Amino acid sequence: MTEYKLQYFNMMGHAEPARLIFAYAGVQYEDERVEKSAWPKTKPTTPHGQLPVLYVDGKPLSQSRVIERYLAKAFGLAGENDWEMAKMDELVACVEDFLIEIHPWFKEQDNAKKVEIFKKLIDSTIIPFITAFETILVTNGTGYFVGDKISFADLAIFHIFWFMNSKILPGALRKYPKLLEFVDKIAAIDTIKSWINSRPKTEA
Known part of the structure; x- marks a missing residue:
């Protein structure tokens, strides 16, 4: 089974559509929320110094809209053609x-x-x-x-x-x-x- 972790700040912001996709699809994931105080330490570990980051079996994917599109294709929410x-x-x-x-x-x-x-x-x-x-x-x-x-x-x-x-x-x-x-x-x-x-x- 694929393991997902979505890393973002403790807010809705740019990660919320991805969270809604997970919720609608009923797919389990780790909703890791980075506090602002921890961001300076976390930032160098992200692909482009930005959040959100989706980890798929440990592999990172950045950019919120790219993450949404990836999850949509994986969960059948990307249309018919x-x-x-x-x-x-x-x-x-x-x-x-x-x-x-x-x-x-x-x-x-x-x-x-x-x-x-x-x-x-x-x-x-x-x-x-x-x-x-x-x-x-x-x-x-x-x-x-x-x-x-x-x-x-x-x-x-x-x-x-x-x-x-x-x-x-x-x-x-x-x-x-x-x-x-x-x-x-x-x-x-x-x-x-x-x-x-x-x-x-x-x-x-």
Whole structure:
């Protein structure tokens, strides 16, 4: 049996979609959480001085989206063909672009500046992002973003909208019924629900 270890900080962050993949697939793994105080010592042991790192039978694999894609292929969450896989990669790349755009807001420590950044992001980035993904979901018409069954892209997208609706802008999806229905549907899957209820409680 393959042994997996996922190494990341004690937060959801870039490792959470991979954790959701493990949870959905019902595959056991070691969820190693590195405290910030231990990072200087741990950093030189990682392939590129970054986390997360997935260890597969002791062999390291870095970069969060690469890890997600690898696990998706291993657990049957990578679509039916190359086209579906490419569309999944496309959507996950859009999520990554969105996270890069809102990163200054997460990073800012000054509350006044944080508010100003957020005001600009609402109209320029956040609302267009939500609207675009609502449209994609409506257009596909299956309740999933690619094809007619759940994929690793759905889990990555679920995480960002769950986090947005729960942490950043509570209730933000009320005006986007298909997205809200999607988030509620994924959150209600037994293995996902169990993980959400049992995972360490962190702010990000």
